Amino acid sequence: MKKVFVETYGCQMNVYDTELVQTILTKNGYEAVKEETAADIVMLNTCSVRDNANRKIYNRVHEIRRGRKSPVLVGILGCMATNFKTDLLDNKALKIDFIAGPDSYKHLPRLISEASGGEKTFDVTLSEFETYSDIDPTRQTGPNAWIAIMRGCNNYCTFCVVPYTRGRERSRSPENIVEEVERLVANGYKQVTLLGQNVNSYSHEETSFTNLMDKVSQVKGIERIFFTSPHPKDFPTDLLKLMAERDNICKQIHMPLQAGSSRILKKMNRTYTKEEFLGLVDHIRSIMPDVHLSTDIILGFPTETDEEYMETEEVLKKVRFDTAFIFKYSERPNTTAERLFKDDVSEEQKKHRIIRLNAIQRDIRLEKNREKIGKDQEILVEKIGSRRDPNEIQARNEGNTVVILPSNKDISVGDLVMVKITDATPDVLRGEFV
Numbered sequence: 001m002k003k004v005f006v007e008t009y010g011c012q013m014n015v016y017d018t019e020l021v022q023t024i025l026t027k028n029g030y031e032a033v034k035e036e037t038a039a040d041i042v043m044l045n046t047c048s049v050r051d052n053a054n055r056k057i058y059n060r061v062h063e064i065r066r067g068r069k070s071p072v073l074v075g076i077l078g079c080m081a082t083n084f085k086t087d088l089l090d091n092k093a094l095k096i097d098f099i100a101g102p103d104s105y106k107h108l109p110r111l112i113s114e115a116s117g118g119e120k121t122f123d124v125t126l127s128e129f130e131t132y133s134d135i136d137p138t139r140q141t142g143p144n145a146w147i148a149i150m151r152g153c154n155n156y157c158t159f160c161v162v163p164y165t166r167g168r169e170r171s172r173s174p175e176n177i178v179e180e181v182e183r184l185v186a187n188g189y190k191q192v193t194l195l196g197q198n199v200n201s202y203s204h205e206e207t208s209f210t211n212l213m214d215k216v217s218q219v220k221g222i223e224r225i226f227f228t229s230p231h232p233k234d235f236p237t238d239l240l241k242l243m244a245e246r247d248n249i250c251k252q253i254h255m256p257l258q259a260g261s262s263r264i265l266k267k268m269n270r271t272y273t274k275e276e277f278l279g280l281v282d283h284i285r286s287i288m289p290d291v292h293l294s295t296d297i298i299l300g301f302p303t304e305t306d307e308e309y310m311e312t313e314e315v316l317k318k319v320r321f322d323t324a325f326i327f328k329y330s331e332r333p334n335t336t337a338e339r340l341f342k343d344d345v346s347e348e349q350k351k352h353r354i355i356r357l358n359a360i361q362r363d364i365r366l367e368k369n370r371e372k373i374g375k376d377q378e379i380l381v382e383k384i385g386s387r388r389d390p391n392e393i394q395a396r397n398e399g400n401t402v403v404i405l406p407s408n409k410d411i412s413v414g415d416l417v418m419v420k421i422t423d424a425t426p427d428v429l430r431g432e433f434v
């Protein structure tokens, strides 16, 4: 039996896709192994969003080849497969055996078999239909089950390559998703996270994202539902009301702001202004006052002035997000921004802005976490053992914040329990069992 190993880079969708790939190959007679060195076939499930992604992958391929005595087939999957197919195939020194794009994973058995015969082979065709709804992935990690409900993106933000590497939006049928949730509950899962590049753009015939959330939250035994990653343009009031109403829908929303200046947002093609974003945050909080909000921010987008950066700072202070993922802009190959705009904000300015904004966000997060001290919260146990102590318990609250608890022999991974928050840092909460 040939042994396969998949190494995953990038977003949660790639983690999910790795589970799909392993399931497809296991069903076709391969064995999935946990060590790259034990595998006959190594696949890198790549991401094009991160900085210098291709250089890192090239280095990794060389490393894999250098460390091997026995022959190994190396394949590239994911966004880089679509984005750099020609570069990958033409690079003689790299010796890639096969390439599969995000919509071609069902063809992997054929691609591997062709590559085993010495043929360099690829399939990066983007599909209007492929949702992998007929594959029930073997879950690899933790008490949370990820469920991809839609794939692709129609938004074309100018800094992002995803619409080109993962194709147009398409959604699975609600019946198929609900069946998967029921199966997961039967297998002991209490928490699911619905996943999509634009998860709240989900649409299948007459079923909207709100309708789907309604159906999923009615599945007996499902106690926590998260979703990611949404776009601010798709938050109708009926969705927010449903979230407020249902105990098992977590009051946590990721709201990628990206920039605080309406001019920069327009250049990014984000389709909302600063004022519209702030109005939406007020609306969400009027329906769910205790909602946990997280965001993504890009600093130093082409032509962003100091004044425009200050607008981002102003939005951050006004909204007081619970978490913010802050990045410096850097050009991504084959994006509209790379083609049309010069990366003209200096590295020094970007560095100055990111240090400043991270410091502000750290203070906000500490304040917000301290507000939770003394409060009771429901947590889901994720693992036994923290960075400091192998007996401590690591869990997450409804806002997706890590909560560390003292050791307790009666507690297992996957348990949902009430705890009292006793201490807080910007990154974690500490608690005790009530």
Ligand code: SF4
Pocket: 153, 154, 155, 156, 157, 160, 161, 162, 163, 197, 198, 231
């Ligand atoms: S919404 Fe924008 S950032 Fe998100 S995947 Fe689509 S193009 Fe990329």
